[in-house]
Amino acid sequence: MASAMLNSTIAGLNTALIGLNTTTNYQTVFEELSKSNVHLNYAERLWASWYIWMGNDVLATGVMSFIMHEIVYFGRSIPWMIIDALPYFNKYKLQNQKVPTWKEQWQCAALVLLSHCTVELPQIWLFHPIATYFNMDYGVPFPPAWKIAMHITVFFICEDAWHYWFHRALHYGPLYRNIHKLHHTYSAPFGLAAEYASPIEAMLLGFGIVGIPIVWVSVTGELHLLTMYIWIILRLFQAIDAHSGYDFPWSLRHILPFWAGADHHDLHHERFIGNYASSFRWWDYCLDTEAGADASKKRREKKLAEIRSKKAQ
Structure with a gap:
């Protein structure tokens, strides 16, 4: 309608x-x-x-999508570049002995921009015909705020599950060496490195962000392009902030304990294993794939308790 x-x-x-x-x-x-x-x-x-x-609807959506993505991605990354340059914030940096240089950040930005123009741009142009084929709405008036919030909540939960399992799979030997290793170039991540990845990884994990809403609208028949844009913007913010390398007292994870945050993903880059989820902590907690000293200590204590229990029998 x-x-x-x-x-x-x-x-x-x-x-x-x-x-x-x-x-x-x-x-x-x-x-x-x-x-x-x-x-x-x-x-x-x-x-x-x-x-x-x-x-031209395809052109209108394509231009708007690409410009939005670039403004949000680099616009959100620039504040983290400034923070990295200010010694005052070093006390909040999770790996404060590893501050990225300007050269590293610009090299990263150049590769990310190249990826956006060569890998993501063709997909952006194809998005409108695919989305409208599955009846995604792009008209006016916009949907009510409650419906937008509900859809975005569903997408965050579903994408987190997708990201966890496929990210975990990418740490399997051959997949890691040939696909995921590039993203782990920086053991102490920074904002711009959120989309520093191989084309295969960008498409595989990117499906969780773009593909899940497409599947949703194909099944339910309800989704507006504006909702899709808000979802992508929020997910970009989450990804960039998770790679920022900073954990502030006011960071969201201190308000929502199940929110992953920068400390969760920073440990993943530092240890190269564990903490595979994107937005939430429950998958890593329930499946015992948490990274870090505390998680390792709990696993050791659990094993010791099991050994003592067997000896006592």
Whole structure:
């Protein structure tokens, strides 16, 4: 219904724009649409105007998706680069003896950007036709906030499970050497290194982020592109922050004990094993794959208790 509403809005607005010259800009489209669509809020009018102005839905979604990804990824990474350059924050760094150099960070940024343009860009262009084939909505009005929150919660839980099992599999000998080793170039990770990975790993683990919502909408018939964007932005924030190498007193994991956080993933990079999940701690806890001295101590104590129990029998 929402998509049909957008299509009718486009048709009506295009008719209204017939008398304008071919250099009609985005601002003009927005103003024309706003006159006859007062029931839409400001963000919805901006969204619809973009698709109308572009005149090609695949191109509109592709350009918006790529720009959004680059702004969020590098925009969120830059603050961590600044923090790394300020000695004051060193007390919060988990491996404070390993501060990345500017050269390391720029080299990492260059490879990540190359990956975005060669590996991820083609997938971004294919996203719109695939998503709409499975009936993902991209029209206006937007879904209610409660539905957006519900979908994102489901995606976080499902993606965490996907990430845990496939990430754990990537630590199997041949898979690690040929696919995952590149991501472990930095034993003390930093924000920009979140997507520093081989193309195969980027596609495999990336399916959890993009593929799970596609499966969801194909089964339920309910998902809006805006929800998809908010989900991807939040997941990018999570991934970059988890690679930041910093654990502050106000970090989310101190508020939500089951949230993984930077300390969880930093140990994974330092020890090269354990702590395979992305967002939550429950998979590693339940399957005894936690990394770190405390987890190792608990495992030793558990084994000793089992040995004593057998001897006592």
